[in-house]
Amino acid sequence: MLYIISTLIILFLVYKSITKEKVEPKINTVEIQEHWYTLLEENVLFYKQLNTEDRLHFKKRIQTFLNRVEIVAVDFELEDLDILLVAASAIIPVFGFNNFMYPNLKTVIIYPDYFNEDLEFAAKSKNKIIGGLVGNGRFENKMILSRRALHHGFTNKTDKGNTGIHEFVHLLDKLDGNIDGIPKALLDNKNLLVWLDLVHDKMEDINNDDSDIRNYGGTSKEEFFAVACEYFFERPMLLKRKHPKLYQMLDDCFTVD
Known part of the structure; x- marks a missing residue:
């Protein structure tokens, strides 16, 4: 009798493990911090030139982006400005599109420095000239950015260049299937x-x-x-x-x- 009861319990547990509901993926719950407004004004010229109403819209778009896309740092600790510059890079090209978000992006990976074709960024690595790329294959739906290149794009306001914007434009180009x-x-x-x-x-x-x-x-x-x-x-x-x-x-x- 004890053997039968034990068998029934085991079968019940196996059944539950097979039929249990799938766990929904975790949804980020990023909240805009008060000091982020200052960081945006000091570091993002596009935001600084917006009127009050558009600034509010820009901040809401940033919050939506950060709630949908994971940002991961490699070999350094993320700071608020890193997060904001990634989000600003994403929102600036699509600011004219009402509430558009990138369906082909799930994760942004940030390296501390420029990297090479083998994704190496250590000091001894050679040919570190890449500031960002849009992934494919095992990196599909991912973007890799150099932190140094990301910051330089917003720090230098006269060089007509911005690595973050560059890579997000590639994502827009990819919406039809090809870059x-x-x-x-x-x-x-x-x-x-x-x-x-x-x-x-x-x-x-x-x-x-x-x-x-x-x-x-x-x-x-x-x-x-x-x-x-x-x-x-x-x-x-x-x-x-x-x-x-x-x-x-x-x-x-x-x-x-």
């Missing part, structure tokens, strides 16, 4: 050929050393798109003056005045 510099999700079909002609001309200028657009933009269409967007969000009035057609195309993409 190819052709923003099908942002432009209507009738403007795509106009965009490709413009990209060809601008890349030719870069490679002929006849442009103030960063040289990296001349390496491929996908990098041109990301580099041009850095310029657009960092120095919009300068881009409008020097490259009015490019400015207008990007303004059509991002609907940001």
